[in-house]
Amino acid sequence: MTKLTKAVIPAAGWGTRLLPATKAIPKEMVPVLDRPAMQWAVEEAAAAGLSDICVVTSRAKSAIEDHFDTAPELEAALERRSKTEALEAVRRTATLAKLHYTRQASALGLGHAVAQAAEHIAGEAFAVLLPDVVMEPSSPLLRELVSAHGRTGASVLALIEVEPEEVSSYGCAAVEPVPGDDSLVRITGIVEKPSPAEAPSRLTVAGRYVLTPAIMEALRRTEPGAGGEIQLTDAIEAVVDSDEPVYGHIFDSGLYDTGTALGLIEANVAFALADPQLGPAVRKMLKEQSARE
Numbered sequence: 585m586t587k588l589t590k591a592v593i594p595a596a597g598w599g600t601r602l603l604p605a606t607k608a609i610p611k612e613m614v615p616v617l618d619r620p621a622m623q624w625a626v627e628e629a630a631a632a633g634l635s636d637i638c639v640v641t642s643r644a645k646s647a648i649e650d651h652f653d654t655a656p657e658l659e660a661a662l663e664r665r666s667k668t669e670a671l672e673a674v675r676r677t678a679t680l681a682k683l684h685y686t687r688q689a690s691a692l693g694l695g696h697a698v699a700q701a702a703e704h705i706a707g708e709a710f711a712v713l714l715p716d717v718v719m720e721p722s723s724p725l726l727r728e729l730v731s732a733h734g735r736t737g738a739s740v741l742a743l744i745e746v747e748p749e750e751v752s753s754y755g756c757a758a759v760e761p762v763p764g765d766d767s768l769v770r771i772t773g774i775v776e777k778p779s780p781a782e783a784p785s786r787l788t789v790a791g792r793y794v795l796t797p798a799i800m801e802a803l804r805r806t807e808p809g810a811g812g813e814i815q816l817t818d819a820i821e822a823v824v825d826s827d828e829p830v831y832g833h834i835f836d837s838g839l840y841d842t843g844t845a846l847g848l849i850e851a852n853v854a855f856a857l858a859d860p861q862l863g864p865a866v867r868k869m870l871k872e873q874s875a876r877e
């Protein structure tokens with residue numbers, strides 16, 4: 585089996601849940617602490633050995649490409665002013681990974697966005713990271729998915745248990761135990777945004793996937809599903825139905841959905857509290873604020 589090196593980061597969606605903030609800037613560029621959500625995803629992929637990244641963008645997303653490019657005028661200005669730390673931070677963004685860009689011409693859904701990367705993926709297994717799901721940098725999750733794929737050769741999805749009323753916002757999986765492997769479950773069915781009555785479990789797809797090439801083949805045949813969009817979940821269901829094993833890796837922490845206002849605030853508070861420089865001041869600020877309420 586060849587070593588996994590490729591990742592796809594879909595970044596073509598509108599970000600309607602954060603309007604008006606995302607009217608003129610891509611939702612992936614909304615900051616969590618000192619860097620955009622997108623940079624957290626690129627760093628997470630690179631840390632798991634996936635440094636060949638295909639970003640699927642759309643119109644009005646050029647800020648993403650600029651962010652990961654060099655910025656000669658800015659760098660020269662920072663150098664002249666001896667702003668060493670800022671200069672390092674700016675330079676670093678251009679060296680994190682090898683980024684390739686492809687565009688999704690119309691917003692036909694997450695599955696359609698991932699399918700735009702097929703040429704770049706070229707028949708290999710690959711990871712998918714949804715960038716509005718930001719993981720704590722210390723989370724081993726993506727490395728664990730990569731290693732589970734290494735052991736099984738199969739697709740492996742990160743699953744997290746949510747409250748019953750939240751299930752219909754996500755992809756939701758039916759699972760069964762894997763004899764002899766406590767760290768994985770076998771996915772026996774998966775459905776996108778089920779009604780509470782249809783939901784097969786409370787285990788939802790958490791925005792991190794390792795997928796085999798079979799998914800690209802399945803995506804070619806996938807018809808529009810939930811919300812009238814071509815869903816990645818439906819293509820995964822087709823792979824499950826084909827009897828190729830698809831596994832789930834259940835985890836329970838370290839994830840922030842920054843696509844919602846509350847998730848974005850939560851991520852910023854958590855990352856700020858964990859920051860050695862900012863942490864103590866932010867902790868004090870939060871205490872004072874809640875005392876004032």
Ligand code: G1P
Nearest residue numbers: 694717754755788789790791817
């Ligand atoms: C997407 C996927 C869904 C997954 C979710 C995770 O939904 O379609 O299966 O559970 O991301 O955040 P979206 O958030 O784009 O509606």
